[in-house]
Amino acid sequence: MNGSSENPPWPAALRALARPDIARLAPYRHAPWEPGYERLHANENPWRNPADTSIAGLNRYPEPHPLVLESRLAQLYGVPAACLIAGRGSDEAIDLLLRVFCRAGQDAIVHCPPTFGMYAVAAAVQGAALVEVPLQREHGYALDVAGVIAAATATEGPQVKLVFLCAPNNPTGNDLPLTDLEAVLRALAGHALVVVDEAYVEFSGRDSLAGRWAEFPNLVVLRTLSKAYALAGVRCGVALGHPELIELLRRVIPPYAIPEPCIEAVLAALAPASFAATTRRCTELLSERPQLAAALAASPYIRRVWPSAANFLLVDCTDAGAVMARARAANLLLRDFSTNSRTPNAVRISLGTRAQHAHLLAALDCPALPEMP
Numbered sequence: 001m002n003g004s005s006e007n008p009p010w011p012a013a014l015r016a017l018a019r020p021d022i023a024r025l026a027p028y029r030h031a032p033w034e035p036g037y038e039r040l041h042a043n044e045n046p047w048r049n050p051a052d053t054s055i056a057g058l059n060r061y062p063e064p065h066p067l068v069l070e071s072r073l074a075q076l077y078g079v080p081a082a083c084l085i086a087g088r089g090s091d092e093a094i095d096l097l098l099r100v101f102c103r104a105g106q107d108a109i110v111h112c113p114p115t116f117g118m119y120a121v122a123a124a125v126q127g128a129a130l131v132e133v134p135l136q137r138e139h140g141y142a143l144d145v146a147g148v149i150a151a152a153t154a155t156e157g158p159q160v161k162l163v164f165l166c167a168p169n170n171p172t173g174n175d176l177p178l179t180d181l182e183a184v185l186r187a188l189a190g191h192a193l194v195v196v197d198e199a200y201v202e203f204s205g206r207d208s209l210a211g212r213w214a215e216f217p218n219l220v221v222l223r224t225l226s227k228a229y230a231l232a233g234v235r236c237g238v239a240l241g242h243p244e245l246i247e248l249l250r251r252v253i254p255p256y257a258i259p260e261p262c263i264e265a266v267l268a269a270l271a272p273a274s275f276a277a278t279t280r281r282c283t284e285l286l287s288e289r290p291q292l293a294a295a296l297a298a299s300p301y302i303r304r305v306w307p308s309a310a311n312f313l314l315v316d317c318t319d320a321g322a323v324m325a326r327a328r329a330a331n332l333l334l335r336d337f338s339t340n341s342r343t344p345n346a347v348r349i350s351l352g353t354r355a356q357h358a359h360l361l362a363a364l365d366c367p368a369l370p371e372m373p
Helices: 012-017 067-077 089-101 118-126 145-152 178-187 243-250 260-269 272-297 320-329 354-363
Strands: 084-087 107-111 129-132 159-166 193-197 219-224 237-241 302-305 312-317 346-350
Touching: 012 243, 067 084, 067 237, 067 260, 084 089, 084 243, 089 118, 089 159, 089 193, 089 219, 089 237, 089 243, 107 118, 107 145, 118 129, 145 159, 145 178, 159 178, 178 193, 237 243, 260 272, 272 302, 272 312, 272 354, 312 320, 320 346, 320 354
Parallel strands: 107 129, 107 159, 159 193, 193 219
Antiparallel strands: 084 237, 219 237, 302 312, 312 346
């Protein structure tokens, strides 16, 4: 597609971007979901397992597409429920997008390394080509806006269907300016979907793009409960976008994708008291970020601490191996990115508790953090 007047207007062009076989696919017809009736239609066991402490009962299948959960998540993210699909973490949303829009051996995605590795893995699984437009390390890992647009609109090679932009970016920690994201979205209308992965946006201080789906029908926003909401073990994430896009994704997601304990855990975690406590803890983490960064910068083992808009810090080391070894000796695990040519000698450090930070700083011969007021 080239966005000319000969092409269908957005959002009709969303369907034209999808794989034709997916656009024609009739979704799987699951057993009716009518909780008011006694269930003799789904080949379930009529008795609970003795270890079952769930509310709904694990002997029963969960809601095929969890409407109550998605309604609550839509409220959380400020979009209509028709603009959201929940899955097993953001990873499932990435996989769904590749399966719906990319034909093996014919289509491609753009990603901007160093970035989240699942974009490349999902592309390889689907047989889609991978086009790299690296972030500009010399400019603080800035987005190459012109390079992304040129790669996604190239007339030679596989057709680019998806552009993945991680904002804030993992593992570098920097956010991508809204002006850059908007420029890419406008330039690629009619050409490709722009997938903005906002897994860490709660730590960035900026508003999400989620509510701008009507302005940018080619926008997909990924959100997750794994980070700010302390639910990594639940594996619940969402894709947000135009209802036409969400309807396409619903054609391929398996029924019963979200287990009942996960649904119950999310709804409990988003209840007012739990939500308020989680918000307070996020604020505590953010207050620790500049203090930890300043202390790490004084370590003889750290050459540079990169600015972060996430719940982690990327640091360039004088000797990444020594930093990893000293952290392990203090019973702490860090993430080693030093062998990646785009993050040379770099290690990623997640924000933890104040006690964990104190142990790390001692291991790296850093000054102690100031006393809490």
